[in-house]
Amino acid sequence: MSLGLTGDQLPTSAGIGMRFQHHQAIVRELPAVGWLEVHPENYMGGGPHFRALETARREYPVSLHGVGLSLGSAEGIDPEHLRRWADLVRRIDPILVSEHLSWSISGGIYLNDLIPLPYTKEALAVFRRNLERMQEALKRQVLIENPSAYVAFRHSEMAEWEFLGELVRMTGCGILLDVNNLHVSAANLGFDPHQYLTALPDGMVGEIHLAGHTKRRLDDGSIVLIDDHGDVVDDPVWDLYAAALTRLGPVPTMIEWDSRIPPLDILVAEARKANAVAQATKANAVAFRSREANHARVA
């Protein structure tokens, strides 16, 4: 399976998430961003929201980033929701399509959150089956995003990156690397994000997300990072982004902002900052890869 587009169709400058609050401003001002991303769940009706998306699509590349299909659900995925997804893909012709390494539905109830899985062989089989159904229905390669997590299951049998790597190998899916999620999970669960980056399969990261998070002190005094997409990108996340680009090369990147949504120009400024980091990293990346190639030859 392929991305369904050629390299020159992929945006080279950073995009932003389009939310209802910015519909008017985006179609009026046409801000200088490389592309737009939306949650398909918000555009599965008709009327002004869908029309705004159609209008924006005429001006920008658009990607569809699902939050509700619940690919990790043992009970399978909702065929009606998948049908509406496929319909939206047909009408919008997105440049990229993605969903999450998580689940949201149990017993037919939608919990409206992206809940982590135990990384077991059983969960891998479940996720594989659901993801294959999605890719078949959309006739697209789907990018799967690493989740932010507050807890980890003791009975996991592999690391998250191994789980993602297996999915890539078995289904041909790609990876959406959310650098903020990686930072949040690494801090909350106590693992090394750089080890995660090193372990990602080569050439399979098709998109990067950047977002803000909140630090909260729990009753026991411990600090937990909450992935609320409600702030500018934090400095350690920018550093990790630079490290990710050094490891991966250029990857289409976008800024997510979902709570306490600011004026559009703040998002545009964050996208510009991402471009600057990508620009500064380019030279390093070339040096890094040629060094790796040298190592490979030596080995």
Next chain:
Amino acid sequence: MPALPEVQAMFGETVRSPVPGRYGLLGDLVDRIERLDIYRNNTLITLGEALRTTFPVVGRLVGDDFFDFAARRFILACPPQRPCLFEYGVAFPDFLEGMPECAPLPYLGDIARLEWALNAVVTAPDEPALSPHHLVGLPEDTLSALTLRLVPSARYLTSPFPIDAIWRANQGDGTEIGAVDLKDGEVDLLILRLGDEAAMTELAPGEYHFLTALDGGLPLGTAAFEAATFDSTFDVGTSFARLLAAPVFAEIPALSTGVTVP
């Protein structure tokens, strides 16, 4: 180790428990157990925000604290089954009416129904409407036998309370409109999408009767006869033209393609 269906069922129960801190067997499966409450918070807060987006006037009428309380109870009792949250909350009006605390606001349920209708027409699927020119030249008996369907972007509502006035008094800062007199009594409303906005307009009693009869499947002639019997001031020509222009009725494909309707 429990299988994935059990893990997910346990997680769902923890998230949807009436109080935080109920981890059950799930507590043995995760590290940092107390952080499970973050998931419960996320679910309750984000679904509460979705309800507040759909029911802002209910929020103004009952205040933030009571709205949060009612929303939480509703989310636990009637959680969403689908991820499109603009479709979540159809049962909230009935739920509010069933809460004893809401008894002092007898119109609250109908205000919630009005807000649900306004939300539903804005996000309704786009469907072609029946245009007056589709009906030009139809023989009288064909016209009379027509059955019509409403477009998804048009709804109607009746209430024993002046809910349109209450709703308007709770827009903006609400200072421009005086107090609403509940004795102004009942209102029949047509709610529809005009351009990008939801709009409401009052229907005469006969018009409301006509519209519900048509929506119930009665042919145009019968619906007009019943409406005129109910309300002697009802004039089918005027009202039908007004509803057609709104637009309220869905296109009849056989008419728009010029095929004769049997």
